[in-house]
Amino acid sequence: MLATKRLLSALALTLIGTTAAQAADEVVVYSSRIDELIKPVFDAYTKKTGVSVKFITDKEAPLMQRIKAEGANATADLLLTVDAGNLWQAEQMGILQPFTSPVIDANIPSQYRASSHAWTGLSLRARTIVYSTERVKPSELTTYEALAGKEWEGRLCLRTSKKVYNQSLTATLIETHGAEKTEEILKGWVKNLSTDVFSDDTALLEAINAGQCDVGIVNTYYYGRLHQQKPDLKVKLFWPNQADRGVHINLSGIGLTQHAPHPEAAKKLVEWMTTPEAQSIFADVNQEFPANPKVEPSKEVAAWGKFKADTLPVEVAGKRQAEAIRMMDRAGWN
Amino acid sequence: MAHPAQRRWYPLVFAIAALVLLPLSVLLLSWQSIDQQIWSHLWDTQMPRLLGNTLTLILGVGTGVTLLGVSLAWLTSLCEFPGRRWLDWALMLPFAIPAYVLAFVFVGLLDFAGPVQTLMREWFGSGLRLPRVRSTGGVILVLVLVFYPYVYLLARSAFLAQGKGLMEAARVLGQSPWQAFWRVALPMARPAIGAGVALALMETLADFGAVSVFNFDTFTTAIYKTWYGFFSLSSAAQLASLLLLAVMLVLYGERRARGANRASNERPRVKALYTLRGFKAVAASGWCFLVFACAFVIPVLQLVVWFWQRGRFDLDERYAGLIVHTLYLGGLAALVTVCVALLLAFARRLAPTRPIRAGVGLANLGYALPGSVLAVSIMLAFSYLDRELVIPLSTWLGGAGKPLLLGSLSALLLAYLVRFLAVAYGPLESSLARIRPSLPEAARSLGVSGPRLFFKVYLPLLLPGTLSAALLVFVDVLKEMPATLLMRPFGWDTLAVRIFEMTSEGEWARAALPALTLVLVGLLPVIGLIRRSAHRNS
Numbered sequence: 120m121l122a123t124k125r126l127l128s129a130l131a132l133t134l135i136g137t138t139a140a141q142a143a144d145e146v147v148v149y150s151s152r153i154d155e156l157i158k159p160v161f162d163a164y165t166k167k168t169g170v171s172v173k174f175i176t177d178k179e180a181p182l183m184q185r186i187k188a189e190g191a192n193a194t195a196d197l198l199l200t201v202d203a204g205n206l207w208q209a210e211q212m213g214i215l216q217p218f219t220s221p222v223i224d225a226n227i228p229s230q231y232r233a234s235s236h237a238w239t240g241l242s243l244r245a246r247t248i249v250y251s252t253e254r255v256k257p258s259e260l261t262t263y264e265a266l267a268g269k270e271w272e273g274r275l276c277l278r279t280s281k282k283v284y285n286q287s288l289t290a291t292l293i294e295t296h297g298a299e300k301t302e303e304i305l306k307g308w309v310k311n312l313s314t315d316v317f318s319d320d321t322a323l324l325e326a327i328n329a330g331q332c333d334v335g336i337v338n339t340y341y342y343g344r345l346h347q348q349k350p351d352l353k354v355k356l357f358w359p360n361q362a363d364r365g366v367h368i369n370l371s372g373i374g375l376t377q378h379a380p381h382p383e384a385a386k387k388l389v390e391w392m393t394t395p396e397a398q399s400i401f402a403d404v405n406q407e408f409p410a411n412p413k414v415e416p417s418k419e420v421a422a423w424g425k426f427k428a429d430t431l432p433v434e435v436a437g438k439r440q441a442e443a444i445r446m447m448d449r450a451g452w453n
Numbered sequence: 454m455a456h457p458a459q460r461r462w463y464p465l466v467f468a469i470a471a472l473v474l475l476p477l478s479v480l481l482l483s484w485q486s487i488d489q490q491i492w493s494h495l496w497d498t499q500m501p502r503l504l505g506n507t508l509t510l511i512l513g514v515g516t517g518v519t520l521l522g523v524s525l526a527w528l529t530s531l532c533e534f535p536g537r538r539w540l541d542w543a544l545m546l547p548f549a550i551p552a553y554v555l556a557f558v559f560v561g562l563l564d565f566a567g568p569v570q571t572l573m574r575e576w577f578g579s580g581l582r583l584p585r586v587r588s589t590g591g592v593i594l595v596l597v598l599v600f601y602p603y604v605y606l607l608a609r610s611a612f613l614a615q616g617k618g619l620m621e622a623a624r625v626l627g628q629s630p631w632q633a634f635w636r637v638a639l640p641m642a643r644p645a646i647g648a649g650v651a652l653a654l655m656e657t658l659a660d661f662g663a664v665s666v667f668n669f670d671t672f673t674t675a676i677y678k679t680w681y682g683f684f685s686l687s688s689a690a691q692l693a694s695l696l697l698l699a700v701m702l703v704l705y706g707e708r709r710a711r712g713a714n715r716a717s718n719e720r721p722r723v724k725a726l727y728t729l730r731g732f733k734a735v736a737a738s739g740w741c742f743l744v745f746a747c748a749f750v751i752p753v754l755q756l757v758v759w760f761w762q763r764g765r766f767d768l769d770e771r772y773a774g775l776i777v778h779t780l781y782l783g784g785l786a787a788l789v790t791v792c793v794a795l796l797l798a799f800a801r802r803l804a805p806t807r808p809i810r811a812g813v814g815l816a817n818l819g820y821a822l823p824g825s826v827l828a829v830s831i832m833l834a835f836s837y838l839d840r841e842l843v844i845p846l847s848t849w850l851g852g853a854g855k856p857l858l859l860g861s862l863s864a865l866l867l868a869y870l871v872r873f874l875a876v877a878y879g880p881l882e883s884s885l886a887r888i889r890p891s892l893p894e895a896a897r898s899l900g901v902s903g904p905r906l907f908f909k910v911y912l913p914l915l916l917p918g919t920l921s922a923a924l925l926v927f928v929d930v931l932k933e934m935p936a937t938l939l940m941r942p943f944g945w946d947t948l949a950v951r952i953f954e955m956t957s958e959g960e961w962a963r964a965a966l967p968a969l970t971l972v973l974v975g976l977l978p979v980i981g982l983i984r985r986s987a988h989r990n991s
Binding site: 175178179182188190192194212317320321328444448453 | 665678839856860960
């Protein structure tokens with residue numbers, strides 16, 4: 120009997136090929152931030168502590184589904200995503216495990232964390248206005264809302280509404296102005312479009328540079344990357360809504376999974392990621408703003424100037440995401 | 454009533470069908486609850502436009518691949534004109550380019566801010582503009598250029614297999630080349646052309662990568678939006694099962710249209726039937742070269758330029774790993790998939806009972822689903838198996854009681870199997886059909902049976918078809934993205950994964966490095982495919 124059992128398990132092992140043997144001093148991360156933006160941080164952690172960090176990258180929705188499907192047999196300790204909307208959804212799906220940590224509370228301001236402590240932001244990105252330095256004077260610009268005005272007819276470029284960044288921006292508009300006024304603003308934007316919406320922010324910046332349109336809305340790091348490649352870019356950043364609520368902020372953040380196999384090691388990693396040492400690497404590889412206010416952004420990012428940021432808790436983006444998508448559809452924003 | 458020998462095939466075929474049915478049943482289970490808010494929203498604001506777009510795309514791509522595939526196959530297989538010898542195989546090369554890569558190359562090259570329009574503005578001022586590339590016409594053009602090789606490959610072998618007797622008979626009876634084409638060659642090649650168009654349309658319906666570069670909304674993009682935006686996987690699965698229903702109708706129609714037509718098995722031609730001269734020869738060369746240039750030369754050149762500008766700085770020692778993983782996965786998946794498809798093809802031939810035919814039909818459905826939806830269904834099915842089967846079994850055996858399927862290499866290979874079984878099955882079935890039953894019967898009467906019959910009689914005859922099947926699966930696995938992303942074991946990044954990471958950040962130029970490597974790696978098997986199909990008629 121025992122021999123049969125052994126034989127069977129040997130056979131099973133060959134069929135399965137790899138086995139998921141897990142070492143004690145490791146942390147497993149599912150990430151929708153891509154390899155080159157996270158590996159430097161994890162490598163630094165491994166070098167410092169000896170704890171190895173394994174990760175796979177994919178879009179957030181499939182990763183969340185995988186965590187949910189694995190349930191109690193989880194392999195992932197941490198879920199790292201971009202956009203607060205995604206983190207909020209993960210929280211709603213019940214795949215995150217809230218935990219409080221004095222280190223995180225001290226390092227990250229509360230509007231960049233879940234009120235339930237299910238996740239914390241690590242880096243910030245501003246979704247702001249960009250304009251052509253050839254055809255627009257910065258004095259003509261004021262707010263996001265003003266881009267719906269008649270003077271911008273045929274001059275505006277937008278990215279697709281299918282991107283979560285635009286959904287989050289719309290969600291905060293709804294939170295600020297209410298549904299009716301926001302829908303009017305969206306309709307105004309769509310009416311002002313100079314061409315079909317783009318599938319990514321970089322293409323939008325290139326379009327402004329080439330003269331296809333005059334203004335647009337992008338995440339700052341796309342501008343940073345393109346500017347690095349093309350220093351003579353005829354496009355500049357503008358910080359809108361400085362007289363009222365400030366620039367729309369979103370984040371990239373991390374949460375502990377419900378059934379994390381190495382919860383203690385994972386919490387330590389998250390805590391470390393909020394410290395100045397990690398914050399600089401994490402934000403600087405992608406020209407983002409560190410979520411820890413005590414950490415200075417990189418020199419390139421600092422050169423864009425200081426601005427007033429919206430203090431609305433970012434989890435609003437998640438709460439109003441579905442509403443925002445429906446509204447964007449109604450407004451004809453593809 | 455099935456013969457007992459036939460019934461021996463049942464467990465095997467049903468087990469394979471069950472494997473494919475497992476993820477499909479996940480889709481059906483999604484209908485347990487319906488999210489009315491999402492459905493009424495989709496219905497009110499999205500559906501008419503999405504269905505209109507999808508229908509336009511299907512009609513446009515269907516017409517386009519038929520025109521391109523058939524005209525090119527006709528020219529290269531029956532006519533002689535300058536350049537025919539190399540264009541004959543060169544026209545297959547675009548098969549190595551993934552649709553999403555051609556899409557981002559075309560948009561990058563031809564959009565307003567791209568190099569072509571920028572040059573035009575510099576030379577001629579801003580008055581002169583190209584038609585918008587990010588438009589319905591643009592999407593159709595790109596998809597036609599990536600998917601026409603399916604029709605070309607199948608139509609070409611059909612034309613070649615028609616032999617010289619028939620066309621010469623048509624000529625003797627006073628038919629002009631055109632009349633002979635319309636009345637003899639085309640009707641006889643119709644099953645092959647139909648099969649090619651069906652493959653191209655299934656790819657079109659399931660495509661997400663290319664259409665999202667154009668931001669062209671189709672039924673499939675709505676599936677993704679419902680999942681990624683509304684986070685309603687069940688509504689997305691419901692939409693996907695509707696898409697599957699549409700695909701089943703297309704396939705059924707294709708099978709019906711194929712009817713009783715059988716490819717004939719004449720002696721092949723040695724010489725070209727029509728030698729083109731003068732204007733006709735120039736037009737034929739020009740047309741073939743134009744297609745080859747647009748579908749292959751220009752995109753590859755653009756990738757090389759981007760690689761030089763940006764991609765080369767990313768080249769590091771990790772690339773070796775990416776290439777090895779890509780090849781390893783493609784090779785293993787091709788092996789597994791072809792073996793299983795062979796079993797199915799034999800079952801279908803030796804035991805053509807109704808249950809077997811149904812089982813084989815079901816096993817071939819995986820190809821039609823959008824990749825991510827299939828990937829997540831497979832993942833859900835595997836995690837269910839892990840929970841209900843693997844963990845109890847492993848605990849009973851004294852093991853660790855850990856899930857073994859999800860996140861393992863074998864799970865990924867099974868996912869590829871489910872997705873690409875149909876790709877391998879097609880060529881195998883048709884090459885098996887070409888072996889007359891009298892041949893194995895004669896072998897049997899000479900006392901050859903069992904494994905010897907397979908290795909001595911069937912295998913040598915099936916080898917060409919088997920190779921085609923393996924190469925098709927291999928190239929498809931190289932290009933596959935969603936299942937690889939979701940189910941790869943830790944550390945198993947492939948070239949397609951790298952392309953995803955770059956394009957998801959809008960870094961087109963940097964995606965050129967993995968894309969170019971993928972095209973180069975995929976070219977070798979495609980060239981193998983061409984050499985093999987060229988051998989047959991020499």
